[in-house]
Amino acid sequence: MKHKSIITADDHPLLLKGLNDFLIEKGYNIVGCGANGREAYNLITKLKPDIAILDIQMPFMSGLEIAKKCKTNGISTKIVLITIHKEKELYNKAQELNIFGYILKEFAIEEIENCITTVSEGQPYFSQKIKDMLNTNSADDEALNVLTPSEKKILKLIARDKTNKEIASLLFISYRTVEKHRSNIINKLKLEPKTNSLLSWAKEHHDKLQ
Amino acid sequence: MKHKSIITADDHPLLLKGLNDFLIEKGYNIVGCGANGREAYNLITKLKPDIAILDIQMPFMSGLEIAKKCKTNGISTKIVLITIHKEKELYNKAQELNIFGYILKEFAIEEIENCITTVSEGQPYFSQKIKDMLNTNSADDEALNVLTPSEKKILKLIARDKTNKEIASLLFISYRTVEKHRSNIINKLKLEPKTNSLLSWAKEHHDKLQ
DNA sequence: GGTGAAATACGTGTTAACACGTAATTAGCT
């Protein structure tokens, strides 16, 4: 298992060093490492490693973009993302691309060996800790699924500080329709009956609105 | 210089490993390291190191809290904070406490040796990169300084979804006064003349409101 | 080809958040 070739990449030099040192001490076969997304992608195309352990957030190219390009270019390197992001959105996106692993940096040391082992065998590995977190924190996410497509579209515009009339213009509908949607959204989300509870909610959850 | 005793602490195991490995390779005298704020503080009180390199965001006790306790307890350990936070607020707080250094994790490897050298000589070291960033990114921060204490207090409550009447009750003043403050804040911040521009602004900048 | 959900829209009314002007009181500073 430890003969599998691995490359690593993170724009965080200290973290990259920590990761490399750890894996080398454990006897893994690190064949390269990059300081940003572009370097990482170049390494992958050149070395065609078995596994690439990548940060999501990197300059020039994100871990997700790298995964996408690998998929379209038919590179069989198995991508493992290692990140601080706990957002469900990213987690879902990761599962859609051919990503084999997703680890949180907080628990990297405990989980990374398990992850590499599992991924080496061709099985995906998604941190249990992430699953736990997403489950405990998904009340609002579920609420979002109650909304219809139009309602979601309007919510996004509300989060961008658009007034009802502006939204109406943008969507070529009456501002009264927007008002009605707004009212319906408040009902569905069961927001407290305050004047600006909807704007407030939209602002607080704007990261989940796309 | 390299004989100075140093302890490190970060709740991020990989990063902590990267930091320790790096410093040890460079020949520094690492006498201990902690995985969270409490461990870090215990190490400091026990070992009284010359320098403590701490993350800001840690469980149980933040780097800032540790600095504060060291100050009140008369411990002369020089605190260096190493963080991903680019917020001016934290930077300012750091300068108020007896903190000797402030480094961004992104540039840690380039700057940490300089920092340790400078701090060892009893001089404070604050990353030039932070200063650059704060200057380019401080339009809103400066705007905040235009506000009076009462106005800031009200802004915080607005960001917490309080209505004018609720704020009035909380502060034992008339809701008309709150309205006036609100109007004045909008003028000072030069917000666009929209109905909820203030709530919107407060929500977007609530992290800078304390 | 009917049925239900979604999208569209209006009538009517209430309220919170503003604008703009004015003004009294308080607090800090010299």
Next chain:
DNA sequence: AGCTAATTACGTGTTAACACGTATTTCACC
């Protein structure tokens, strides 16, 4: 003691964001 900024407060008016009910059209789906 005197000056300035801050805080407090009201009058008056406008508008955006709601609530609640109702009604038509569109569309997917069986």
